[in-house]
Amino acid sequence: MPNYTVEAVVLKRSDFGEKDRLLTLLSPSHGKIRAIAKGVRRPGSRQAGHLELFAHAKVYLAEGRNLDIITQAETLASHHLIRTDLGMLSLAYYIAELGDALSVEDEKNYPLFSLVKSAFSQIGGSVDHSSLITWFEMTLLDIIGYRPDLEHCAVCATPLGISAGICRDIGGLVCCNCTPHGGHLVSLSGQSMQGLRGVQLSSTWTASADSEAVREEMRLVARHFVTHVMQRELRAEQFMWNVQKLQAIPV
Numbered sequence: 001m002p003n004y005t006v007e008a009v010v011l012k013r014s015d016f017g018e019k020d021r022l023l024t025l026l027s028p029s030h031g032k033i034r035a036i037a038k039g040v041r042r043p044g045s046r047q048a049g050h051l052e053l054f055a056h057a058k059v060y061l062a063e064g065r066n067l068d069i070i071t072q073a074e075t076l077a078s079h080h081l082i083r084t085d086l087g088m089l090s091l092a093y094y095i096a097e098l099g100d101a102l103s104v105e106d107e108k109n110y111p112l113f114s115l116v117k118s119a120f121s122q123i124g125g126s127v128d129h130s131s132l133i134t135w136f137e138m139t140l141l142d143i144i145g146y147r148p149d150l151e152h153c154a155v156c157a158t159p160l161g162i163s164a165g166i167c168r169d170i171g172g173l174v175c176c177n178c179t180p181h182g183g184h185l186v187s188l189s190g191q192s193m194q195g196l197r198g199v200q201l202s203s204t205w206t207a208s209a210d211s212e213a214v215r216e217e218m219r220l221v222a223r224h225f226v227t228h229v230m231q232r233e234l235r236a237e238q239f240m241w242n243v244q245k246l247q248a249i250p251v
């Protein structure tokens with residue numbers, strides 16, 4: 001049974017059998033890995049604490065017939081703060097579900113691993129979560145080959161300048177002349193357009209717009225692009241919105 005070692009983040013985990021756990025890992029060298037951690041639910045298991053959800057770890061594996069077996073793990077960053085707050089937790093679930101949906105087994109992808117790892121480590125910091133999601137989604141689309149065109153109308157290819165909008169049925173941005181008959185165009189502010197272009201040009205996390213309205217508008221656009229690529233709603237997305245609505249209610 002050949003052994004191998006990877007650096008990975010834990011995207012998903014569930015109970016398996018009576019004492020084991022099934023984990024979905026994202027690694028730079030092997031892409032997505034589904035593996036069994038044997039005996040980790042036994043009281044006193046030494047591995048248990050090293051394979052927390054969203055943790056960044058060094059993982060030692062043995063190739064199995066169907067699923068690989070985790071033989072040892074060492075935590076590099078536990079990201080424990082995420083698990084102490086419902087808002088952070090819902091955001092991390094969303095990032096993990098998108099990372100899971102868009103990664104491939106046995107296919108190395110360092111940029112995707114690096115993006116997810118970086119997003120998990122930013123969640124616990126003092127970052128604005130709307131901006132973090134926008135940055136994550138825009139960068140993710142770029143990595144998987146769906147970089148949104150922010151410069152041209154998706155219908156007539158006219159250069160957009162700082163005036164554009166989004167329409168439910170069209171995946172890209174549209175100019176004001178191209179609203180489909182009966183369609184509803186959401187016009188975007190020049191600040192949002194500039195902010196989105198700034199995010200697309202930046203290779204690392206940078207805090208975006210000062211105005212909350214602009215940040216929310218940018219997030220709406222990034223979500224619009226992701227929805228068109230995914231063609232389905234993610235379970236964690238609804239959870240994230242519900243938590244945000246709940247947290248917006250004054251206590």
Ligand SMILES: [Zn+2]
Pocket residue numbers: 153154155156157158174175176177178
């Ligand atoms: Zn147009």
